[in-house]
Amino acid sequence: MGKFDYVGQLMHLPLESLQSSEMSSESEFVVTAAAARLQETDGRNWIPLIVKEVGDYQYEVVSNHFIFAVAQHADLEKVWCIIIQPDDEIIDQTQFLAREKTPRINLATASRDMIFAALRHLAASPENPLKGVDLTVAVNRIEAADRSAWQDFSPIPKLKCGITKGKKLDALNSVFFIDAPPPPPAPPEIISIKQASHEEILERLKYLTDYRIGGFDKFEPETIADIIFAAPKTKWKSLNPLTKLDCGFETSHIKVLKTVFSL
Amino acid sequence: MQNTSQIDWDIILDNIPPNANEATVSSKFIPSLFQGLGFGGGDECPQFNTGRGADCVDFAARRHKPGESSFLFSKTNPYLLVEVKGRATNAGARINLSCGTPAYRDTQAQIIRYLLAPNCVTAQWGIITNSTHIQLFRRHGKIVIPATANLLIKKENIHGIISHIKQLIDKPPRSLSICIYNNKGGVGKTTTVINLAAILRKEGKRVLVVDFDSQADSSQSLNVSSGEVTLSECLIDTKLDIRKAVVSFSVTDRNGKTAHLFDVIPCDNGMDRFINSEFHASIQRGIKRLRDLLNIFTYSYDYILIDCPTQWLFFSQSGVYASDVVLIPSKHNGLTSLHNAVRVIRDFIPEIQKERRDGGPVALPIFFNGERITEHSRRIAEEEIDKIVSQNDQLLPYFRPKATKGNKSTFIFHLPAYASVANAAFVNLPAVFVHKTVAEHYLGLAKEYFL
Numbered sequence: 001m002g003k004f005d006y007v008g009q010l011m012h013l014p015l016e017s018l019q020s021s022e023m024s025s026e027s028e029f030v031v032t033a034a035a036a037r038l039q040e041t042d043g044r045n046w047i048p049l050i051v052k053e054v055g056d057y058q059y060e061v062v063s064n065h066f067i068f069a070v071a072q073h074a075d076l077e078k079v080w081c082i083i084i085q086p087d088d089e090i091i092d093q094t095q096f097l098a099r100e101k102t103p104r105i106n107l108a109t110a111s112r113d114m115i116f117a118a119l120r121h122l123a124a125s126p127e128n129p130l131k132g133v134d135l136t137v138a139v140n141r142i143e144a145a146d147r148s149a150w151q152d153f154s155p156i157p158k159l160k161c162g163i164t165k166g167k168k169l170d171a172l173n174s175v176f177f178i179d180a181p182p183p184p185p186a187p188p189e190i191i192s193i194k195q196a197s198h199e200e201i202l203e204r205l206k207y208l209t210d211y212r213i214g215g216f217d218k219f220e221p222e223t224i225a226d227i228i229f230a231a232p233k234t235k236w237k238s239l240n241p242l243t244k245l246d247c248g249f250e251t252s253h254i255k256v257l258k259t260v261f262s263l
Numbered sequence: 264m265q266n267t268s269q270i271d272w273d274i275i276l277d278n279i280p281p282n283a284n285e286a287t288v289s290s291k292f293i294p295s296l297f298q299g300l301g302f303g304g305g306d307e308c309p310q311f312n313t314g315r316g317a318d319c320v321d322f323a324a325r326r327h328k329p330g331e332s333s334f335l336f337s338k339t340n341p342y343l344l345v346e347v348k349g350r351a352t353n354a355g356a357r358i359n360l361s362c363g364t365p366a367y368r369d370t371q372a373q374i375i376r377y378l379l380a381p382n383c384v385t386a387q388w389g390i391i392t393n394s395t396h397i398q399l400f401r402r403h404g405k406i407v408i409p410a411t412a413n414l415l416i417k418k419e420n421i422h423g424i425i426s427h428i429k430q431l432i433d434k435p436p437r438s439l440s441i442c443i444y445n446n447k448g449g450v451g452k453t454t455t456v457i458n459l460a461a462i463l464r465k466e467g468k469r470v471l472v473v474d475f476d477s478q479a480d481s482s483q484s485l486n487v488s489s490g491e492v493t494l495s496e497c498l499i500d501t502k503l504d505i506r507k508a509v510v511s512f513s514v515t516d517r518n519g520k521t522a523h524l525f526d527v528i529p530c531d532n533g534m535d536r537f538i539n540s541e542f543h544a545s546i547q548r549g550i551k552r553l554r555d556l557l558n559i560f561t562y563s564y565d566y567i568l569i570d571c572p573t574q575w576l577f578f579s580q581s582g583v584y585a586s587d588v589v590l591i592p593s594k595h596n597g598l599t600s601l602h603n604a605v606r607v608i609r610d611f612i613p614e615i616q617k618e619r620r621d622g623g624p625v626a627l628p629i630f631f632n633g634e635r636i637t638e639h640s641r642r643i644a645e646e647e648i649d650k651i652v653s654q655n656d657q658l659l660p661y662f663r664p665k666a667t668k669g670n671k672s673t674f675i676f677h678l679p680a681y682a683s684v685a686n687a688a689f690v691n692l693p694a695v696f697v698h699k700t701v702a703e704h705y706l707g708l709a710k711e712y713f714l
Contacts, residue, residue: 004549004550004551004580004584004614004615004618005549006547006548006549009543009544009549010544011544011545011547012544012545013547014501017501017547056548056555057501057547057548078545080544
């Protein structure tokens with residue numbers, strides 16, 4: 001914001017210099033009645049329109065569209081506006097504050113309280129898309145699930161919390177989004193487990209645990225690297241003996257280990 | 264002739280090594296620059312002698328008109344000068360031509376000197392570039408001002424830069440707008456505006472005076488009143504035609520013959536309310552509005568003089584924003600006017616430059632207005648100026664305009680006061696038309712700065 005910017009200032013702009021790509025969906029009755037009250041009170045709109053500059057002497061209404069509709073109906077020549085910075089994030093913010101848009105929260109990181117509040121908000125809407133869902137059960141299961149690696153809402157029906165695929169799951173879109181973590185980088189080169197140094201073993205195990213691949217996030221890479229490195233491996237004919245070490249590996253883990261180790 | 268969009272700037276810029284010296288930039292960048300600006304074969308000439316000593320500008324150019332000899336052949340009347348620098352010196356040291364660097368300051372001084380040299384009186388434009396940075400300067404009489412910001416050349420913006428420069432040099436503005444401003448009152452701003460306008464008119468120039476001071480001093484001194492529409496209406500209503508706010512200032516001689524002198528956009532009663540900041544809400548684009556309004560006169564007047572009030576608020580900010588140069592009257596016997604001049608140059612004008620983003624406006628050196636200087640007051644003023652420039656050497660050109668590395672000149676232009684100057688306001692006539700000596704002094708001022 002420059003010193004001489006009119007951004008943030010209350011401006012009295014000609015109605016004809018304003019345009020809007022969105023329409024207010026308020027009923028004709030509300031608009032007409034509000035326009036009449038606006039005219040009765042000197043035609044000064046005390047709640048301003050929020051506009052962005054789209055060219056010299058040209059503005060676009062970004063929020064408070066209702067007031068724009070009323071001002072037009074009241075035949076105002078000029079209308080009080082606040083010019084805002086035309087950044088998408090700021091426009092979003094004004095729309096949230098004007099209740100023209102519902103803010104969404106990141107389900108991957110949201111707290112229990114926020115998830116519960118969001119579900120209650122959905123359930124309280126007139127069409128209640130979560131009809132029949134026990135919200136307490138739902139929030140318990142969603143909170144307990146490991147949401148950090150979710151790419152979308154598809155794991156939710158698997159939680160058996162009453163939020164099924166279809167209308168219920170889709171309704172979550174209006175209050176949640178998932179900021180999916182970036183995909184993991186390419187794995188380190190496959191290396192012979194018999195010849196690998198301690199450092200090379202640790203590097204590969206760290207890759208599997210850091211990027212939570214195949215349930216490896218529960219392992220402690222330093223500890224199992226020590227065990228694997230110290231184990232006598234010369235007689236091994238496959239990676240299966242790994243399950244016999246004191247690492248806690250099961251057969252399912254061997255498949256994952258094969259992506260970074262060979263014999 | 265190819266236009267700029269047909270030039271493959273990606274290849275041209277790729278072929279200039281990061282350590283290109285001046286000769287490499289001249290051979291790999293400059294031909295395409297000229298081509299992009301619409302100059303054809305024979306339109307440009309390297310090492311053009313400017314006529315000042317042995318000074319040679321790297322390139323001079325003039326477009327060839329049918330029936331005229333080519334510039335390369337005649338080597339007279341250049342239109343555009345180009346001073347080239349390398350991206351690095353011959354020894355490989357990088358040359359940084361960005362604003363504020365010593366290399367930039369030296370190159371800027373060089374192009375100004377060349378544009379004002381005897382063989383370049385027809386040159387209206389000057390470019391400095393090292394193919395990394397480029398800036399266009401415009402000459403108007405004795406004034407050289409930036410016409411673009413000092414731009415960093417990139418593959419993504421070079422087309423835009425070249426076509427913008429071409430647009431400017433294809434249709435050079437006629438006018439120079441001058442804001443007469445000092446943050447200190449009583450330095451004779453209005454007297455300067457009126458008499459400078461009159462003397463420029465006497466020199467055959469077309470002049471418009473804009474009274475942008477709600478006190479309406481200029482309008483009252485000249486006894487002019489509003490035209491069909493008023494300036495304050497135009498500030499608010501974007502559909503009004505500002506040309507209808509222009510009134511003529513004419514004088515009638517003893518024989519009853521009326522002569523038009525210059526045009527005025529007078530202050531009107533509606534301006535007073537803009538002192539109240541609530542009314543600013545009706546002025547779209549805020550302090551930029553006046554410049555937008557005056558833009559239409561760029562091609563019809565030689566000089567647009569803007570009279571502003573003292574305080575650094577809407578009126579003065581608008582006046583400075585609308586101007587190419589700021590002329591700062593000061594008083595040698597009032598040290599506050601010197602310190603306020605420092606504030607204008609050091610703080611206020613850079614604020615506006617930041618907002619304008621085209622390098623303008625620029626401050627002119629201060630001048631002393633009024634009262635005969637006694638030896639004692641001269642000494643006090645000089646000591647104060649010494650203090651000012653020793654604290655900030657960037658202020659030197661504004662307070663010691665003639666000083667050079669080898670010459671510590673303390674010259675500052677001085678307009679002496681005459682009772683007749685003040686009295687002239689009562690007869691609604693600029694003093695230069697009443698008093699011959701006064702006219703001489705204002706002619707001196709006009710010649711010192713502008714003509």
